[in-house]
Amino acid sequence: MSVPAAAADARAVVARRTLWKRVARSRYLYIMLLPAILYYGIFHYYPMYGALIAFKQFSITKGIMGSPWAGFKNFEYLFGLDKFWHVFWNTIVISVYRLVFGFPFPLIMAILMNEARKLLFKKTVQTIVYLPHFISWVIMGGLLINLLSADGGVVNGAIRSLGGEPVGFLTDDRYFRGTLVWSMIWKEFGWNTIIYMAALAGVNPQLYEAALMDGASRWRRIWHITLPSIRATIVILLILRIGSLMEAGFEQIFVLYHPGVYNVADIIDTYVYRIGLTDGRFSLAAAVGLFKSAINFVLLVIANRLSRMMGENGIY
Amino acid sequence: MAHSGFGSKLFDVLNYLFLALTALVTLYPFWDSLIVSITPMKEGISAGLHLFPKTVTFEAYQYLLQLEQLWSSYKISVLVTVIGTAISMFATILAAYALSKKELPGSRVIMFTIVFTMMFGGGIIPNFLVVKQLGMLNTVWAMMIPAAIQTYNLILMRSFFLSIPESLEESAKIDGCHDFGILLKIVIPLSMPAIATIALFYAVSRWNEFFMAVMYVTDKQLWPLQLFLRSMLMENEAAFQSGGDSPFLLGQSIKMATIMVSAIPVMIIYPFFQRYFVQGVTLGAIKE
Structure with a gap:
């Protein structure tokens, strides 16, 4: 292993460690983001997944996953x-x-x-x-x-x-x-x-x-x-x-x-x-x-x- | 301005005239409706400009105010506006503050994920299915939660937070305040203009909420003002389309009174916020 590569490795480890430190230090900020993440997940990204029913023969009783595929x-x-x-x-x-x-x-x-x-x-x-x-x-x-x-x-x-x-x-x-x-x-x-x-x-x-x-x-x-x-x-x-x-x-x-x-x-x-x-x-x-x-x-x-x-x- | 020729003066005169005229044309429909709403029903509405009422009567308002549906719709709209705005502000302020911290790991990715929803969405039907699955259909929540955060407002709020000098927060940090404390004690008091602007934006869109109400609320008991208003207008529209002779027989003044009752709160409140939202939008425009 060459010296620069080892140095880069060491740097990556340090970076990872400081990243964790930064994440831990920012824990309150993540808590603040929680309502927004939930909101965008449920009301924006889940409907994008739900748009899959365009490729299905959707029935409410079977749900999005249960409904049979219809292709195009x-x-x-x-x-x-x-x-x-x-x-x-x-x-x-x-x-x-x-x-x-x-x-x-x-x-x-x-x-x-x-x-x-x-x-x-x-x-x-x-x-x-x-x-x-x-x-x-x-x-x-x-x-x-x-x-x-x-x-x-x-x-x-x-x-x-x-x-x-x-x-x-x-x-x-x-x-x-x-x-x-x-x-x-x-x-x-x-x-x-x-x-x-x-x-x-x-x-x-x-x-x-x-x-x-x-x-x-x-x-x-x-x-x-x-x-x-x-x-x-x-x-x-x-x-x-x-x-x-x-x-x-x-x-x-x-x-x-x-x-x-x-x-x-x-x-x-x-x-x-x-x-x-x-x-x-x-x-x-x-x-x-x-x-x-x-x-x-x-x-x-x-x-x-x-x-x-x-x-x-x-x-x- | 100091030295200006004849052409420039002429321009000024025409410009002022044009702007004044535009403002009058914009305002006139409201005035017309106000006049119609206080015109006696029997008198009939004359064609032409309605600048001043001939006879003033409040019978349309009297009729309207004794309708139970009006009061229940008013209550629902007030509820949706107050609670909905509170929820929206809570979520928007917290997220905007967190995302204004550039050192927050992952903030760029999260920001992109949020902005992406402005460009692409699942569509009306998948949204409906989500609300249905959550059991929100025919609840007041369906008129607040599915649009709780408006991305544009979130961006605006974040821009404002970004403009607050870091140094102001540093001292609090040294005193051992954590992020919630800093937000509450320092950032929010400094951001009142932006908060007022965005609260107004949310409040107006909740007050005017129509789309979500049409989609998610069929129970008449939960009708917000806009749906009540629409039903009042539709009754007339039916007559308007069949034959189209005289929608006024059905009480044009009552219809216009309904419009006034739902528009007046907005018309009264919004000028007080104007100072703030010009400031708010200015900031957003510069930062982006």
Whole structure:
């Protein structure tokens, strides 16, 4: 045995011993972690194991292990269903709309709020636009029905006074997706500015002053100072959005949709809910859910890779 | 700012106008519902803007407040919010503190294991089966425990703890305090803004809890406010879809009163926390 190897061995022993010492010294910290470990084990990792029922002919009485294997039969059946591709498509369309229309909004809003120098005004606007984030979709749904209804709603009142026909924003399948996207923007755009505002709060004011001295116009200041300082934040949020492209907003749709608009509004999650919990086809529903999770995961990895290729930090 | 040209001033004016308008548009639906909720039921709701009520009446609220289901749902929601937030804070603070200690062996692995759950999950059905196996279906626990820790909040809390200078804890350590003592006597008192923020986040999501209630609670006795509210809205929605003529015949003001009753607690409480959560999120944003 060579001398360096023996030394390395000895070092490893010492390292192991100090590791044990460190573990023992940290025993209280491990105790603190216990509730979290239990929680993540039971409510996150055990369900990942439970997702195995997607490959089984699951029956509640037999349990996850006891149920017979079905291989890819559930998936084969699923991929043969027109209905499945239909909800898959709905999910993507709604999600892409939300991304395209919903993503720029908070960004623009944050830049404009950053330009407003009157502190009290800015605070008041912030308080108001954050508010809908804290209100549940059930309540927001009620507000929407009130606002958009055909006879007493403000919006249709305005349309009618301009000589138009009332529009069934919540009942007509031509308008339903638009209503989904815009109501989502209304609820979340304000809150989504907060992370940009936080990043902008960290910008050195001297940068703006120096630019002003050099005679830089307002647009140039926004372009050269404001935007670059939130670029990393924009990229991270974009990655996260792309990584959740399969989430088209279960709670919102669940509250607002009805059979009359299923053809445009039924998404993967609502479909899983119905075939799983209403019809009791657990294995099939789990297969859909697993398919969704897998796609989300792949998208996240791709988006992250892309952002790194473009020289930005990824999220991991 | 000191010297600014005409274009810049014009921009300012337009900007203030735009922001004010955006805020008004955001707020208006709430105001509209408030007005409708205090409009006499018989009067009917006129189309157009409802800026001020013509006649004020609290009959919708009177009707609502004598419904037993409202009170029982209110009780359940308060219970779920208070106990649920306490459980969440307990688990989140402890875990976040432990994970903020980088010298803790295995902390990186544990952190990764936790963050991974943000990217991948078993799905709705396996989650349902877990709750069922635990015998939690149709209990109040089903509305608190399955989402007891929200990973985002845990990360935020940990970021805050990481920002507390190590030296502050050292002296306590020398005095022979163990980790629980340090957390309780030094770290928590220093972290009140972050704790308030995260407690607000948890409280709001428990108060607004809908998904878990729909999935796990069928017993009407255990309905939280959101399910009660939904049932009130649905009654009208049924009429709304069939014919769609007049949902208001069924008492639009009662519906809007229900909405106000469940939204008002949040609307009152949240502005007091705003100062804290801007601070809280700022910290999270910088640290990540």
